[in-house]
Amino acid sequence: DRAASQADIAAAGLTPPARTAVGPRPRIVTRAGWGADESLREKKFIYTKTVRAAFVHHSGSGNNYSCAQAPSLIRAMYRFHVKSNHWRDIGYNFLVDKCGTVYEGRAGGVAKPVMGAHTLGFNNDSTGIAVLGTFTGAEPPKPALDAISHLTAWKLGLHSVDPRATVQLLSRGGNRYPKGAKVRMHTISGHRDGFLTDCPGVHLYNKLATTRLAAAQLQGR
Structure with missing residues (x-):
């Protein structure tokens, strides 16, 4: 609700704008809720100055899972990112399953500008959201889009x-833009906008225009 969003602004150490347009905070399953092994990740957190954009991804891990299996998929992804990719933590700031449940990704505080490892070249001042599934040949579920x-x-x-x-x-x-390039993007973009990849799949990517309008309406714009 609006009161919770104002509290998040204060908790993140931000100054409320003159006309606040913050959507209601969604329910977010914590890392403890999906069973993150906190001994795997690095203990320190890295923050950027702000969040100026959100990059949407798909996990590429397939669509034939039950929502009850989502936490185990996230745990496997977390382990792969840390043990195989040698990242400090899971790369995404948030994850979303086919039932529309939102999960906390990289540790450091969901309301804070935690630097992720989701869009090479553009991890600064952005947040990464991964939808569990593959959307190169399948439509994303409406609960996930919502x-x-x-x-x-x-x-x-x-x-x-x-x-x-x-x-x-x-x-x-x-691999898409050289270091130092100034690139204009949508504040809600797909992974492919900043990196040469099929992610988040053409079907999810094509829904981002509608997502932008829906998010703006939720902000009261």
Whole structure:
């Protein structure tokens, strides 16, 4: 609700804008809730200055799972990111399952600008959201799309970001844009907008325009 969102603004150490447009905070399953082994990750957290954009991903792990299995999928992803990729923690800031449940990803505080490892070159001042599933040949479930809208309305709203807007981001270097390139993107973008990849799958990517409008409505814009 609005009171909770105002509390999140204060908890993140942010200054409320003159006209606050923050969507209601969605229910978020904590790391403890999905059974994260906290001994795997690095203990320290890295924060960026703000959150100016959200990058949407798909996990590429298939769609034939039950929602009860989602925590185990996230635990496996977490272990792979840390043990195989040698990242400090799971790469995504948030994850969403086919039933629309939102899960806390990288540790450090869901309301804070935690730096993730989700979009090479654009991890600074952004947040990464992964939908569990593969959407190159299948449509994303409506509950998952609704969850993205609610999550971005809240998370971007904490930083006074309009989900319908575009923003200029500075590339730190990747396979699509060289280091130092200034790139204008939607504040809700797909992984492929910042990196040469099929992610988040054409069917999910094509829904982002609708997601932007829905998130803005949830912010009261």
